[in-house]
Amino acid sequence: MEIHKAGVRPTRQGRKEYFTGTVWQDPVIEAPAPARVMALRVAFAPGARTAWHTHPLGQTLHVLSGVGLVGRRGEAPQVIRPGDTVWIPPGEEHWHGAGPDTAMVHLAIQEGLDGQFADWLEKVSDDDYLRAAQ
Structure with a gap:
C-alpha cells in the first residue's frame, strides 16, 4: 500500500505542445505494473483546452x-x-477543456498500453473550439 499525502507531489503546468491556454495538472495516481491506471486532476483556465488526441484504452x-x-x-462540442x-x-x-468564459476542473482517468497513455495530434x-456547443 502507498499513501500519497496531499501537497507532497508538485503541480505541473500542461505542456504547450499538448494544450492551448493555461492548464495545471496534479497527479492522483500512476500505478506500477502490472496495473495500468493513471489519473490526474486537471484545471483549465477559461478558454484553455487540450489538443486533439486519442487513448489506446479509452x-x-x-x-x-x-x-x-x-x-x-x-x-459540435458538448457542455x-x-x-x-x-x-x-x-x-x-x-x-x-474549459468554456470560453469559465474555468473547469476534471479528473482524467486512463489506462496505458505498453506505457502509452495518449497519442497527441494537432491543436x-x-x-472547432468556438463551434456552437450542444
Missing part, C-alpha cells in the same frame, strides 16, 4: 467544478458540468 473524465466542453472529431462523467472509447479523436482550432 479515457474517463469526471467534472469536479466549473463548466467545460468536450468535443469529438466532426461534431460538461460538475458531476458529469464522460467515457471516451479507445482510439476516438477528441479534446476537452484544436478556434473554429
Whole structure:
C-alpha cells in the first residue's frame, strides 16, 4: 500500500505542445505494473483546452467544478458540468477543456498500453473550439 499525502507531489503546468491556454495538472495516481491506471486532476483556465488526441484504452473524465466542453472529431462540442462523467472509447479523436468564459476542473482517468497513455495530434482550432456547443 502507498499513501500519497496531499501537497507532497508538485503541480505541473500542461505542456504547450499538448494544450492551448493555461492548464495545471496534479497527479492522483500512476500505478506500477502490472496495473495500468493513471489519473490526474486537471484545471483549465477559461478558454484553455487540450489538443486533439486519442487513448489506446479509452479515457474517463469526471467534472469536479466549473463548466467545460468536450468535443469529438466532426461534431459540435458538448457542455460538461460538475458531476458529469464522460467515457471516451479507445482510439476516438477528441479534446476537452474549459468554456470560453469559465474555468473547469476534471479528473482524467486512463489506462496505458505498453506505457502509452495518449497519442497527441494537432491543436484544436478556434473554429472547432468556438463551434456552437450542444
